[in-house]
Amino acid sequence: MxxxxxxxxxxxxxxxxxxxxxxxxxxxxxxxxxxxxxxxxxxxxxxxxxxxxxxxxxxxxxxxxxxxxxxxxxxxxxxxxxxxxxxxxxxxxxxxxxxxxxxxxxxxxxxxxxxxxxxxDEYQGQYDDEEDFAYRIVEECYDLPEFAKTYFDYEKFARDLFMCDYWFDDGFVFRAA
Incomplete structure (x- = not known):
């Protein structure tokens, strides 16, 4: 469509x-x-x-x-x-x-x-890519000290998020329902 x-x-x-x-x-x-x-x-x-x-x-x-x-x-x-x-x-x-x-x-x-x-209920917003969304989730949900953020693997975290919980299409992220 x-x-x-x-x-x-x-x-x-x-x-x-x-x-x-x-x-x-x-x-x-x-x-x-x-x-x-x-x-x-x-x-x-x-x-x-x-x-x-x-x-x-x-x-x-x-x-x-x-x-x-x-x-x-x-x-x-x-x-x-x-x-x-x-x-x-x-x-x-x-x-x-x-x-x-x-x-x-x-x-x-x-x-x-x-x-x-x-x-x-499912729309999460517009993001550059899956990793960009993972950054947002980490910022909103985890209280990591700044030094820990430099070691955090956002790429793998994004992969895990989009395996089951979210989907990404044309720049938009949605919660999988």
């Missing part, structure tokens, strides 16, 4: 009828303009009001994870997820999608608030 900025999501909406008649007529709709799926579909109906019972065709889209949209369908969960993810900072949004991808979460089905809560 690619990192997406859900607040910048947009869809090019045409119809199957127009497409089958050789027309690509439609428009880009910014999903941030709509509170929910019903409001979005109302805008689609207004855009294609010249067609009776139009079958909408999402011919292109940007900033929407693939499991939330297809050519003829958009998940109602998109809007709930977008609102929940907007509360995260930019770095946390990127980390959230790394976490979702690693854990194989189905964004179209799972409760957005539960996803965010579980993400926060």
């Amino acid at each position: 690619e990192t997406a900025t859900l607040s910048e999501a947009r869809v090019y909406v045409g119809t199957y009828g127009k497409y089958n008649n050789g027309s690509l007529f439609g428009a880009w709709l910014d999903l941030s303009d709509y509170a929910d799926k019903e409001e979005f579909y109302e805008a689609c109906r207004e855009l294609h009001k010249d067609e009776e019972d139009a079958e909408f065709m999402f011919q292109d889209y940007e900033n929407i994870p693939e499991n939330l949209i297809s050519e003829s369908w958009i998940s109602g969960n998109f809007f709930t997820l977008r609102d929940a993810v907007e509360k995260l900072g930019d770095t946390e949004q990127e980390a959230f999608f790394v976490w979702c991808n690693y854990k194989n979460h189905d964004l179209s089905e799972e409760d957005a608030d539960d996803l965010i809560k579980n993400f926060w």
